Amino acid sequence: MLSQLAKQINILGDFLGVRDIETLTAEELNKKFQIEQVDIAVLFGGSILAGGNIFAEAIKNHIAKNFIIVGGAGHTTETLRQKFNEIYSDLDVRNLTEAEIFNEYIKRRYNVAADHLEKNSTNCGNNITFLLELIDEKKITCRSIILIQDSTMQLRMCAGLKKYRSEITAINYAAYQAKVIESNGELVYQDEIFGMWNIDRYVSLLLGEIPRLTDDRNGYGPQGKNFISHVDIDSEVQKAFEEVSKIYEVRIAKN
Numbered sequence: 001m002l003s004q005l006a007k008q009i010n011i012l013g014d015f016l017g018v019r020d021i022e023t024l025t026a027e028e029l030n031k032k033f034q035i036e037q038v039d040i041a042v043l044f045g046g047s048i049l050a051g052g053n054i055f056a057e058a059i060k061n062h063i064a065k066n067f068i069i070v071g072g073a074g075h076t077t078e079t080l081r082q083k084f085n086e087i088y089s090d091l092d093v094r095n096l097t098e099a100e101i102f103n104e105y106i107k108r109r110y111n112v113a114a115d116h117l118e119k120n121s122t123n124c125g126n127n128i129t130f131l132l133e134l135i136d137e138k139k140i141t142c143r144s145i146i147l148i149q150d151s152t153m154q155l156r157m158c159a160g161l162k163k164y165r166s167e168i169t170a171i172n173y174a175a176y177q178a179k180v181i182e183s184n185g186e187l188v189y190q191d192e193i194f195g196m197w198n199i200d201r202y203v204s205l206l207l208g209e210i211p212r213l214t215d216d217r218n219g220y221g222p223q224g225k226n227f228i229s230h231v232d233i234d235s236e237v238q239k240a241f242e243e244v245s246k247i248y249e250v251r252i253a254k255n
Contacts, residue, residue, distance in 0.1 A: 002182040005247050009180045009187075011240035012206040015233075017151025017174035018158070024058045024146070024173060033169060038064045038144040040135070043114075043175075044127050044157060045071015045098025047150040049083050049195030051175035052102050054148055056110035058173075066140050070118040070131050071098030076150070083195045124153055125227050128160040144169040151176050152205035156213060156220070159228035166229070178202065203248060210241040 021028040029035045041064035043055040059067055071077075081093045084101050088108060093101050099117040107113050116138060121130040135142050142165075149157045151174040158170050179190040180199065187199050197205065213231045215221030220228045 001247070002185065002187060005244065006180045006182050006187055008240040008244045009203055009206065011236060012210070012244065013151060013178055013180070013202075015237045016153070016155045016206060016209055017177055018154050018172040019174050019177065020172045024054070024061055024063050026061070026063065029063065029171075033144070033171065035144055035169070037062065038146050038169075038171065039142045040064055040066045040068060040140065040144075041146040042068045042070055042131060042148065043102060044124075044147070044149040044153075045069065045080070045102060045121075046074065046076045046124070046127070046153055047102075047148065047175040048193070048197065049080070049087075049105060050193055051148055051150065052105045052109070053194060054173065054175050055102070055114075056106045056112050058146065058148070059106070059112040059114075060110070064146060066116070067114045068116045068118065068131065068134065069099040069102050069114045070121055070127050070134075071102070072118075072120045072122050073097055074122045079197075124156055124160055127157065128164060132164060142168055144171065146171045146173055148173050148175055150174075150205075151178065152202070152209055155231065156209060156228060159213070159221075159231050162229040163227070203244065207241065207245055207248065210237070 021032050026036050041058045043051055077098055080098055080101055084093055084105060097119040099119050103114050103117060116134060118130050118134045121127045145168055147157055147170060154172055154174040158172050161170050176193045178193055180187055181190045211218060212220045214233060215223050215230050217224050221230050
């Protein structure tokens with residue numbers, strides 16, 4: 001049962017954690033989108049710390065003309081603060097926003113920094129609207145953009161941008177790609193991912209996304225709350241969601 005559960009979890013993870021290019025390089029950008037350098041690369045604060053590593057790589061590769069980190073305080077902020085202080089205990093981050101924490105992290109670890117920080121957004125919806133306000137305020141040209149978000153929220157973030165600025169070429173690059181496997185009677189990650197959620201939190205985040213992305217009266221799409229553009233959810237993903245939901249209800253009840 002666990003190996004089948006792992007397979008279904010990975011179907012959800014692959015669907016949500018989109019990467020439109022294989023690596024953050026000019027060569028990959030040119031091959032897929034005929035772009036040498038995007039106008040903006042943005043890291044969203046809902047990500048685990050691995051997103052900071054990816055963002056720093058993007059900066060070092062000069063993949064964009066402008067680099068922005070977006071994130072105030074929300075449901076993932078306390079975890080980010082804890083993970084940061086596990087590495088750097090000398091800085092009190094209790095009152096810092098996600099954007100400030102990530103910028104401090106990449107400065108310390110990679111000696112790079114973002115060009116701009118957006119520090120007021122608290123959820124995926126105003127992550128996008130406040131980002132667009134910042135872009136307009138700074139008069140930054142934005143014909144193309146790389147979005148880096150926690151893999152569980154990557155697809156929704158892109159759908160949010162498409163609702164408001166569908167003319168922008170949006171390129172997904174999820175902060176990590178997790179593969180869950182069964183090992184010795186437990187679900188574990190096949191590879192270690194820096195700052196990763198525990199398995200139950202990861203699965204909970206995955207399961208929370210499918211109802212949001214489902215374009216019905218309860219979802220976030222045009223037929224519901226109208227926070228995002230329409231997202232197609234195929235039958236394989238829907239089946240995986242239903243199976244994982246049922247099994248996890250039992251697991252949670254047992255624990």
